[in-house]
Amino acid sequence: MTSQAMSGFWSLWISVITLGVIAFCWWLLYANRKTDKVPAANGEVETTGHAADGIEEYDNPLPRWWFIMFVITIVFGLVYLALYPGLGNYKGLLGWTSTGQWQDEMARAEERYAPIFQQYAQIDIRTLASDPAAMQVADRLYQNNCAVCHGSSARGAYGFPNLTDGNWLYGGDPEVIRDSIIFGRNGLMPAWVDMLGERGVDTMTHYVLGLSGLEHDAAKAEEAAPMYQAICSACHGVDGQGSAAMGLDSIGAPNLTANSWMYVQPGQSVYDSVAFTLRHGRNGLMPAQARYLDYGVELPNNLRSLSAQEKAELLPKVHLVTAYIYSLNQGK
Amino acid sequence: MTEKIPTKDVTPVDAGQHRKSPTTGGPQGELYAKRRHIYVKRVQGLFQKLRTGSNWVLMLAFFFGSFIPWGGRQAIFFDLPNRQFHIFSVTFFPHDFMLLAWLLIILAFVLFFVTNFAGRVWCGYTCPQFVWTWLYIWVEDKTEGSPNQRKKLDKQPLNTEKALRKGAKHFIWVLIALATAIAFLGYFSPILDLIPRILSFDLGPWELFWLGFFTFFTYLFAGWMREQVCIYMCPYARFQAVMFDKDTLIVSYDTARGEPRGARKKSDDPAAKGLGSCIDCDLCVQVCPVGIDIRNGLQYECVTCAACIDACDQVMDKMGYPRGLIRYTTEEELAGRTTKILRPRLIGYFIVLLAMLVAFSVALSNRIPVELEVLRDRNQLLRMTSDGMVENSYLIRIANMDQREHSYTLTLHGVDGVELQGAAVYTLAGGEVRQFPIQVIGNPAQLPGSPAVNIEIRLQSQQDPRIAASRESRFFIRSAR
């Protein structure tokens, strides 16, 4: 992280004004020292000439403790300016930065909470998923990191999968969920309109609707069946059961028989959505979350080949969120 | 409106040993005014007794208030880290700060009312600044002796006796300050746990800081600054004058009766010598904790502690004169007229005060110890389910501000055809705050044609149906394209 330095002029400008104001304060204090007016013979004391409601203002000196407080504030100001960055580009003797303070606070929080997270890291994901206290902590992690895309109830949104319906793009096994979170996912559906042609897109859409048991034109579906087996079944499976069901963890081709559609916009028909997908393709990206959830952890190159236990200890917050996502799908 | 009190010439009649006016006293060209140390003489008498009584009550309340137990914890406990403020059976949360604001306003009006009626009785009998100052003066008296002995002691070069006496005084002062700080901290950190931790030097950095802070400032304010706090720092002292009128009780010297002042023997007949009742013994000046001469008239430094009344009454008794040369009186009375107690301003203060007290009690007794917040998901307005239903997500946050566990039933109102999904009952321990995601779901074909409708989410405790809360939110049916 780099901080934007000021140009020499502005740095000087600020320093001169800051120190100038302090010098002015000191001068003001000194200039207002008591020049005690000697009372005239008749006992009249000269006032400042200010009068309000007939009350005149004397020119009395400051009480000593008050004067000392002014001196203290001036000294404090100078010491502060020497220790902390306040004068333009001057860094201060303590080398304090707001970034540094934030890092310190993070480190302190880490020190305080790490033992709790490490304790959870020792517990198997399936067991952890049924521990209400752990899930409360995990819920907070989820709401802060994941809810922005998947929704506070994890039921997904347009373009973001529902995480509660037991229907997985990449598989719902705890270790697979963990990997999805750590490394992220990139699901790519190519555009098929060149291969299928306009009529092919239409008939194939009917075929896909049929797989999920939705209302469709059976004749058109039948027409598309050979094409489906030739092209689509490679990823979506011969029965449309999706890549996860075939044990292909990293493709992410959805199950077409589950009547679960990630790209249906409100008010849009499933037909329109599927036809759009076939014509233009889709590109879904889930960013790798390890660096955000477990902020500051050094990720080793062999992360993929670590054992489940090693991953849990290295990335305890990912471990908790994994258990949370897993818990949402119990009984589905 | 009552007239303003005319300003008085307060230049001392005799600028003798006491209170030199700063404008006439100091040498030229100084950076600041030197403070004259006031050697306060302790006095016995009716008002001093009153004050001792009120001081005892207040100090006992302060020092031992935190020890009162209440259902497994201390009765008055301000739990800052958890932002919960327990006062006996009620627990306040940050959202109750409105109540605190009202309470402070009410206290301000109490102050207006009392000040208008009886002047600065707050300063004289109850203000912690002076309660502690009197305590410190008492210690001073016990360790260093009377004001004359103290003056002599201060002039002496350092010797064993001086060191011992001074040392004892400061030691006791610091002890009192430390006890004060501990008692104060005890309202924020459980006192029964705090005391052993202090004895074993096992304090957190903030506890240590506040302990030092309050010890230091108690010692400084009550030991060293005393009347300086009242004269220069206290806002009340600065604005109390605007609440005064001619019918306000003040401590005053009866000039008509006292002057011309002068020394005399007890057997002398003052009338024959052409003297008033004041024997110019200066006792009223010696006992004054703010170092003024009440005979110069009403002065803003005067905290109406009535020490001078006690002193003067003693003298009057000794001389065989009637008491009350210095007394509680009013401007009107001094001018020979009668005091009007029931005056529009006082009645006004009273009515406002009464109205606010009633409003406050109603607000307090109607306070519902539960809070419900409903936050719509921000990234999406609605979601279509595979069977054509429309679904909206919300995060609800429930704060159980009661001291016991509650199970709350959540219900949805406002539109037919939408219903709540997710748990219908939420159980929270006393003082617990949690958030839960919920869904509201409906069939767009059966809902109004508008893009969105208003819904109302209600929460009701199963244990106490009066404890309920409700929030409005929006339910989006379709995107308005």
Ligand code: SF4
């Ligand atoms: S002037 Fe202020 S600090 Fe002094 S006794 Fe009165 S209220 Fe207290």
Ligand code: SF4
């Ligand atoms: S003048 Fe009298 S009442 Fe006022 S502060 Fe002094 S002793 Fe107290």
